[in-house]
Amino acid sequence: MSSDHIYLDNLLDHYRNPRNYGEIKNPDFVIEDANLSCGDEVKFFVKFDKNKNVIEDIKFVSRSCAVCKASASILTELVKGKPISFVNSLTKKDVLNFFGGRIDPSREKCALLPLRALQSKTKAIEEDSHKNQKDLF
Amino acid sequence: MSSDHIYLDNLLDHYRNPRNYGEIKNPDFVIEDANLSCGDEVKFFVKFDKNKNVIEDIKFVSRSCAVCKASASILTELVKGKPISFVNSLTKKDVLNFFGGRIDPSREKCALLPLRALQSKTKAIEEDSHKNQKDLF
Amino acid sequence: MFDPNDIRHDFPILNVKVNGKPLIYFDNAATSQKPKQVIEAIENFYFLKNANVGRSIHTLAEEATELYFQSRKKVADFINATPEEVVFSSGTTESLNAIANVVAEKFLNPKDIVVTSILEHHSNLLPWVKVCKEKSCALKVVNANKNWTINIEKLEALLKEGAKVVSLTHVSNVLGTINPIKEVSKLVHSYDAILVVDAAQSVPHMPVDVKDLDCDFMAFGAHKMLGPMGTGVLYLKKRYADLIEPWNLGGGMIKSVKLLNEVPELSCCKVTYEDTPIRFEAGTPNVEGAVGLSAAIDYLSKLGMNSVLFHERQLVKYLLENLKGNSFEVYGPKDENSITGIVSFNLKGIHAHDVAYLLDKLAGIAVRSGHHCAQPLVNILGTVATVRASFYIYNTIEEINAFIEALKEVEKMLK
């Protein structure tokens, strides 16, 4: 078997046994996003500590390919307990590192969907808080 | 010089010295036609004997390429003094015979314009006379 | 009948190695591979006869014009049309957009009904969505019956309601099912409506006779039938060719343009168009594409379209027998005789993208996964994506064996 593909053991492990899979009751927010063209869907449930700006807890469910599911799983592990600023500092490159540093162009969208979804919310929060700080002066 | 072209001596002669070139005063009818796409224009002046159904006299002027002009010139020689039915019996093949039996497809239009023009009128006349004959019975 | 092994050497790409394995190309419904004969025809055109067609008076231009005309004749004969009924376009999608636009302009009024079906490729759905919106018409999407062809009763009900235009795919690009166009055209015409047929997936795979089908407009493309990309056909019945205004304007399709005054205003020009089909081909035509399509038709004709269909069905039959296990969900009819060489399925519980990806990586097998530009249909199948294996003349039973082995491997990895 050629190993020139992205289904490394790590990924397959996360796909078969996704971490933080499921729903959170009474989340502070829920984020849903989809790659319309391939039908990948992901949904995050987040418990958020407003004062510390920290992601207290996070879970997800997905109807998606293995790449997207594993990417979401790894992401939840990475961001749990971390401040918003850390989430927002994550880049495409960090996600690609989940998959050994590179990914076929046709699968990039699948891999990046979870981060894109999460940051759509966390970046908005960070912006808001900057605005609010400005408002103080 | 290759002789695989349509500018045979006969054609060149008719081009340089077109027969029946010019206008007829008080013609019975005038026929104008053009190949819009190449700008060839031809105009016939015809003296027509209604009773005998014969073309008494015919002249033409043209603003056209050599092929069209020569074709018109040869045509006038051919039809002068002939009955309408003869004009209408002429075919594409007869015209091509002016040029040694064949002509490049791109020049066909030029060669056929004069006959097309003339027949547009003579065919109408013939049809009309058939109709009138029918009306008699 | 032909043996695919006798023709594979005509397709150099079949010698390519993909991820270390010989390419197995099962993505023919997306685009077919090209035989040497087609590329040679293109090369010969460019290296011996290349010129713009139409007006130029020189030997190359006459040869190119003649080649272009011969290609049109070849296409016409292939579908039993006349050359005036064959308009070259850039592809099926462009043909369908043009048809929707001109049919709407000429024949549709506000509140009119246009009918299409759930089986359509987006290219035969969205242009109608657009023109129906522009013209304030109602677009009705008819469901399929249990054999996954159009539901004739529902179609007839809409015709009774006064539907003016029916646009229907001949063969589904997801399921391979074949609509009974001849029956449909009788029905549609008995209500004086117009029938448009998307033949993108039929003309490459089975005999198609426009006179027999009696459709009014038809669209298909070269690239799915061994021909080059960028070339398509718009068939329109002679009667309509004479009624319809050109949709693109420009060089080559006019006899004369005269300005009416020096600083002219609205409708400043007197324009005289060429006859059909030239009037519908504005601009320099794609002679290369026509010549390539003509060579492709020669290739297919030598095999015979009945044999092409028979060959594909043998492959489908063999594959369907091997997809019977519990692991598979196969969509559409399970009877090879009601479809062309297309099989859509899923490995239960595994996303189609993962299957397609691993088939390629593990075994050099190219299939398509997703909604195949027929999202409404795939949604009705109850999923967001299928794996689609689609066959053509060069595919073999041995390739299907390798495919089945690879599917097992994929399943092992991802279950």
Add this chain to the structure above:
Amino acid sequence: MFDPNDIRHDFPILNVKVNGKPLIYFDNAATSQKPKQVIEAIENFYFLKNANVGRSIHTLAEEATELYFQSRKKVADFINATPEEVVFSSGTTESLNAIANVVAEKFLNPKDIVVTSILEHHSNLLPWVKVCKEKSCALKVVNANKNWTINIEKLEALLKEGAKVVSLTHVSNVLGTINPIKEVSKLVHSYDAILVVDAAQSVPHMPVDVKDLDCDFMAFGAHKMLGPMGTGVLYLKKRYADLIEPWNLGGGMIKSVKLLNEVPELSCCKVTYEDTPIRFEAGTPNVEGAVGLSAAIDYLSKLGMNSVLFHERQLVKYLLENLKGNSFEVYGPKDENSITGIVSFNLKGIHAHDVAYLLDKLAGIAVRSGHHCAQPLVNILGTVATVRASFYIYNTIEEINAFIEALKEVEKMLK
């Protein structure tokens, strides 16, 4: 600078004999010949990487998609645009029709003024005639000044009157004269109007920089610049790319299509488009064409577009010197530095068709005769047809010598 004799071996057609004489091809404004490199690029694509682009998840599809993207990047770099601003089309004429349609739909209201010029090819005149009629706008055709470029004062007068759109050729395909597009675009934009440029005859023959010219839309095609037929480019400034609706709809350009109800009515679908430029390329794109155009650009870039123009002007200069006799009527400027490699003329008293025909028969020389799809301009020149000799990189001074000899022979025959 390059020596044409060093590159002629790249063009196999130059070895063809026409009527017993080696082909002399002076019909480059109609279409150019193709170097081996372009055909090889096409062949390599089909024999090594052919697949449909976009959605398929397999190696060939990824390679084809990558090639297609690289080609877009190459085109963008060549005209100093960004890839999102480059839409592939089937040719200049299709690009211009699409531009006229979308510009009219988005920016024109009844009574608005659209401006074009007497210098236009039919492909940049008739689409505007059509949309102006549909939208009840006034189309004004500006005359040329004495140098046979657009009359700027008249243009400005129309802008003052409130003209909304100006569509202008960059280089005249009959006279080779070069419109001062940069100056025009400043003027047009100072009146908040939109500038469309027909670059069919400029991009193949001189450096063109859309940022520097600052036009809003531009059209050109591959087949006049060593590339394959059936491929063109529609450049649209990013700002407009985001404003404009797709003109063709179908596969490949949408993210999602959902039916809103089972038997849906008007606007039955929720459709989400892909980003620009993909949203403007409905259907399977012509990857072959893009790859071929890319190879053509490589070839031209190696020579350098300034050198291409310089070379053509040397040939023009030499020809003009030899057309000075009494027998000739030469149209347009007699100064090679104000034109590209195009010379229109007549042998006095002889119809252009006769000249073109005999040049071919007697000497294997291909020129174009007629109105060159620019009938209004040719009429203003005071004739119905001109002989047009148009040059490209592989033409030589020796060929012009043969041309001049042949013209003398033609004159002898027909005078």
